[in-house]
Amino acid sequence: MRTPVPARSPKPLDALNYRHAFHAGNFADLVKHAALLSLLAELTAKGPPLTIIDTHAGRGLYDLGGPEARKSGEAEAGILQLMRAKDPPPELARLTGQVSAVNGGGAIRSYPGSPWLIAQALRPADRYVACELRPDEHEALRVILRGRPNVRTLCVDGYAAAVKECPPTGRVLVLIDPPFEQADDYDRIVRTLAAVRRRNRTAQALVWLPIKDLETLDAFLRDLEDEVAAPMVVAETRMRPLADPMKMNGCALVLVGGPDLEAPLAAICGWVAQALGAGGGARIYPLAPQ
Numbered sequence: 001m002r003t004p005v006p007a008r009s010p011k012p013l014d015a016l017n018y019r020h021a022f023h024a025g026n027f028a029d030l031v032k033h034a035a036l037l038s039l040l041a042e043l044t045a046k047g048p049p050l051t052i053i054d055t056h057a058g059r060g061l062y063d064l065g066g067p068e069a070r071k072s073g074e075a076e077a078g079i080l081q082l083m084r085a086k087d088p089p090p091e092l093a094r095l096t097g098q099v100s101a102v103n104g105g106g107a108i109r110s111y112p113g114s115p116w117l118i119a120q121a122l123r124p125a126d127r128y129v130a131c132e133l134r135p136d137e138h139e140a141l142r143v144i145l146r147g148r149p150n151v152r153t154l155c156v157d158g159y160a161a162a163v164k165e166c167p168p169t170g171r172v173l174v175l176i177d178p179p180f181e182q183a184d185d186y187d188r189i190v191r192t193l194a195a196v197r198r199r200n201r202t203a204q205a206l207v208w209l210p211i212k213d214l215e216t217l218d219a220f221l222r223d224l225e226d227e228v229a230a231p232m233v234v235a236e237t238r239m240r241p242l243a244d245p246m247k248m249n250g251c252a253l254v255l256v257g258g259p260d261l262e263a264p265l266a267a268i269c270g271w272v273a274q275a276l277g278a279g280g281g282a283r284i285y286p287l288a289p290q
């Protein structure tokens, strides 16, 4: 494992500069949210109640007509392209259906984040805990999810909450989707997953990561193999050759503890890389825990 970063509190809130409103509906959201919907469909098709813990929830619903989305143009290059596409694979249909639904079947002005998608998928006995550290983002999240009896929103550090809120028995899915603005995000993901799996041996997880350069991704995956004893699958979506490590050249998902989603992940990542990228590609492969 890399030299561990000493445990510390998150930075003061005014240092949390990240705003997902600039990025909502971009290529990385399409991959993450289409994969999340495929995973939720599997996990809620049958079986006992499921607890879902979303460590970095965001505000839940994003205004694509707002200044942030208009300035970045990322939704235009992402969800708006997908909504106009003639032949996307069926594995993207759950996401396009949810996006159409939040827009009442009309022009696409809003984009649903993970909290909205998860809340829609819950069965009556399932539970959802959505964690968001920024008070303003948390307040927006609380408002859009209010009145749902099996949903709790917490304005807390999501890494700590994932372990605290994880039931020791029963079915659990943890979604980890940090902004990667803090130097220790990679180490905190590994430590959180290891602690969650120690607390509940069958806990499953979906982790989102940016791909800038391969060294960072490979070091993270080696740490995961060393520290987390679970079957894991990596799905890479590369949007372009990794020539400039200062850019987000793609993204990766790590699915911890199954189920088998290899075919849908290949379809989702492959379409996004090919239709929205420039010379990239997709790769799905297993990790081998020590």
Ligand SMILES: C[S@@+](CC[C@H](N)C(=O)[O-])C[C@H]1O[C@@H](n2cnc3c(N)ncnc32)[C@H](O)[C@@H]1O
Binding pocket: 010, 016, 018, 020, 032, 055, 056, 057, 058, 059, 060, 112, 113, 114, 115, 131, 132, 133, 134, 137, 156, 157, 158, 159, 177, 178, 179
């Ligand atoms: C990438 S966005 C989340 C997007 C969301 N998962 C989705 O798919 O719609 C990351 C969010 O994490 C929040 N955040 C940053 N550090 C956090 C922490 N330690 N615990 C909880 N939330 C945090 C940020 O304010 C931001 O809203």
